[in-house]
Amino acid sequence: MTIEIILTIAAIVLLLVLSAFFSGSETALTAASRARMHALEQEGNERAHKVNLLLGAPERIIGTVLLGNNLVNILASALTTSLLITHFGDAGVFYATFVMTALVVVFSEVLPKTYALAYADRISLAVAPLMQVLIVVFRPLTAAVSFVVRQVLKLTPSKHDDEANILAAHEEIRGTIELQTKEGTVARHDADMLGGVLDLRDLQVADIMVHRTKMETIDADEPAQKIIDDLLRSQYTRVPIWKDEPENIIGVLHSKDLFAALGRAGWDVTKLDIMSFAVEPWFVPDTTGLKDQLNQFLKRKAQMALVVDEYGEVQGLITLEDILEEIVGQIADEHDTNEAAIRPQPDGTVNVDGAVAIRDLNRHMNWDLPDEEATTIAGLVIHEAQTIPEPGQVFTFHGYRFEILRKSRNKITALRISPATMSSTRAKQPGGAEQLAN
Numbered sequence: 001m002t003i004e005i006i007l008t009i010a011a012i013v014l015l016l017v018l019s020a021f022f023s024g025s026e027t028a029l030t031a032a033s034r035a036r037m038h039a040l041e042q043e044g045n046e047r048a049h050k051v052n053l054l055l056g057a058p059e060r061i062i063g064t065v066l067l068g069n070n071l072v073n074i075l076a077s078a079l080t081t082s083l084l085i086t087h088f089g090d091a092g093v094f095y096a097t098f099v100m101t102a103l104v105v106v107f108s109e110v111l112p113k114t115y116a117l118a119y120a121d122r123i124s125l126a127v128a129p130l131m132q133v134l135i136v137v138f139r140p141l142t143a144a145v146s147f148v149v150r151q152v153l154k155l156t157p158s159k160h161d162d163e164a165n166i167l168a169a170h171e172e173i174r175g176t177i178e179l180q181t182k183e184g185t186v187a188r189h190d191a192d193m194l195g196g197v198l199d200l201r202d203l204q205v206a207d208i209m210v211h212r213t214k215m216e217t218i219d220a221d222e223p224a225q226k227i228i229d230d231l232l233r234s235q236y237t238r239v240p241i242w243k244d245e246p247e248n249i250i251g252v253l254h255s256k257d258l259f260a261a262l263g264r265a266g267w268d269v270t271k272l273d274i275m276s277f278a279v280e281p282w283f284v285p286d287t288t289g290l291k292d293q294l295n296q297f298l299k300r301k302a303q304m305a306l307v308v309d310e311y312g313e314v315q316g317l318i319t320l321e322d323i324l325e326e327i328v329g330q331i332a333d334e335h336d337t338n339e340a341a342i343r344p345q346p347d348g349t350v351n352v353d354g355a356v357a358i359r360d361l362n363r364h365m366n367w368d369l370p371d372e373e374a375t376t377i378a379g380l381v382i383h384e385a386q387t388i389p390e391p392g393q394v395f396t397f398h399g400y401r402f403e404i405l406r407k408s409r410n411k412i413t414a415l416r417i418s419p420a421t422m423s424s425t426r427a428k429q430p431g432g433a434e435q436l437a438n
Contacts, residue, residue, distance in 0.1 A: 008083050015076035016108050022069040024112030025131055028123035029054060029061055036121055050128040054135075059149065063142030064135050073104060174198055189329070192363055196327035199359075205293050206286035207375055208326060208357065209307045209316035217242050218253060224272040228262075231255055238304050240317065241278055247314050249306055251278030283308050286315050294323050329363065345416075351405070354378030354412035361417075369398055377402075378412035388412075396420050 034055060040048035054061055077100045084092030084099075116123050135142070177194050180186040186194075216234050218227055220243040231239055231253060241251040257277045265271040282305045284293065297303070297320045304319045325331050341353040342364050352361060358371040358380055374380040381404070382388060384397045388410050395402045399421075405414040 005083065008079055012076050012079050012083075015072040015079070016103055018072045019069055019076065019104065019108035020112040021127070022065045022072070023109050024116040024123060025127040026061065026065040026069075027113040027116035028120045028127065029131070030058075031117055031120035032124040033121055037124070040125075045125075047125040047128050050132055051124050054128060054131060059146050060135050060142060061131065063145045064131070064138045067138050067141055067145070068134060073108070076100065076104075188366070192329065193327050200291040200294065200323070200326065201289065203290040203326070204286065205284060205288045205290060205305075205307050205318045206315065207359075207371075208290070208322050209286070209318045210322070211316045211355075212247070212314055214355065215240065215317055217246060217249070219243075220250060220275060224269050224274060227253070227274055228258065228269065231258060238319075240281065240306065241274070249281050249314055251275060252281050252304065253278050281306050283312075283314075284318070285310075290323055290326065293318065294320075297323070326359075330360075349416050349418040352377050352415050352417055354381075354415060367400070369400065377415060377417070381412060381415065 029051070032051060032055070034052075037048045037051045037055070041052055077096065080100050081093060081096035084096045086092070088095055174195060177186060177191050181188060181191040216236060217240045218230050220241045222230070232255075237255045239253050240249045241253050242248050243250050253274065257279070261272060261277045262269070282300070282302060284296070284305045284307055286307050286309050288296075293305070297305075302320075304317060306314055307316045307318055309315050321331055341356045342361060343351040344365075345351060350361075350365060354377055356377050357375060358369050358377060361367060361377060362369055362371075369377075369380065371380075374383045381395060381402050385395055389395070389404045389407075389412070391404050391407055393404050399419065401418050401420050403416040404412060405416055407413060
């Protein structure tokens with residue numbers, strides 16, 4: 001074997017190694033955890049800083065990798081073809097194609113990319129400095145490639161692309177949380193809280209407000225002693241005050257302000273002017289997003305707001321605690337009532353108050369009932385049934401069985417719910433027949 005052949009083989013091996021480097025670097029950098037790199041950079045890791053710089057301009061990485069990879073692969077193929085033609089004649093072209101395809105696929109593509117996927121963060125930190133050098137070396141060529149790509153992309157501009165990227169980022173985070181939860185890395189309660197934070201941008205105050213029919217309010221025309229008694233009996237520290245009609249909210253009474261006024265009056269109830277220390281009510285539209293409402297609560301240092309519809313009619317109220325409960329779950333204190341609105345039964349069914357929010361039931365039971373068309377369980381049943389059902393009626397939709405237990409006038413007050421598969425099994429047993437209304 002001559003020196004020339006040895007040098008040619010050595011050059012081919014070196015080019016295959018470079019091809020493996022480019023392929024592995026691209027895979028590692030695209031698969032690297034940006035959150036992990038950000039955390040390492042905050043800790044002072046210089047290589048992580050370089051990785052973040054590279055990830056901040058992905059088109060430079062792609063241009064450099066593609067250019068370098070194609071250059072070394074084509075050169076390696078040319079050298080191999082030349083070498084084999086010298087020894088096997090025209091058949092060397094076939095041999096070179098077969099040999100280089102096998103070598104490139106196995107050693108320059110599959111092997112380095114597999115390894116890079118398994119150790120993406122570690123390899124990204126290792127290759128970042130060299131990749132920065134190669135980007136500088138290939139900059140003239142990659143700049144020309146990037147210019148052509150940008151000009152092509154400008155032919156189909158769309159603002160929806162940015163919105164899609166934002167949504168994709170949220171969905172990627174949500175998908176990661178669900179995956180880690182299924183694998184047991186993240187506890188279900190923690191996953192619910194993280195999901196609650198992501199859901200704030202998709203919810204409006206109307207979705208979680210306390211409806212006006214469930215609000216505790218005080219009549220401003222009542223005697224001062226009666227108002228004090230009502231406030232003391234209430235489990236809330238802030239209660240809206242109305243005049244003439246319940247929908248006409250004219251103020252919000254805070255128990256702390258009430259006791260301070262009593263102290264100034266020498267604890268003489270007859271000297272109290274309730275409206276003199278009632279706080280002016282804050283009204284917000286029912287279409288306000290929860291994220292925006294949370295920011296407004298923090299900005300105004302407020303705890304409660306009245307929710308109005310497009311006609312200015314009071315629909316309910318929302319508190320800072322209501323929004324926080326969307327993240328952390330139900331918050332209870334020593335003054336909250338202990339009546340459970342969601343009551344799992346020994347037979348696997350669940351008794352639910354009609355006013356229970358669909359999101360609360362889904363979170364409590366790990367179900368997936370839709371909440372796009374209705375906020376409460378009763379609202380969902382009425383929407384799907386297209387009628388106001390009577391006690392005893394049974395409906396099956398969305399994979400669940402809904403049995404109406406109680407109704408007050410036109411309001412469904414109690415239901416029994418179970419997965420439809422469990423209900424079907426029970427129906428096959430003696431005495432298990434049921435009425436289905438769809």
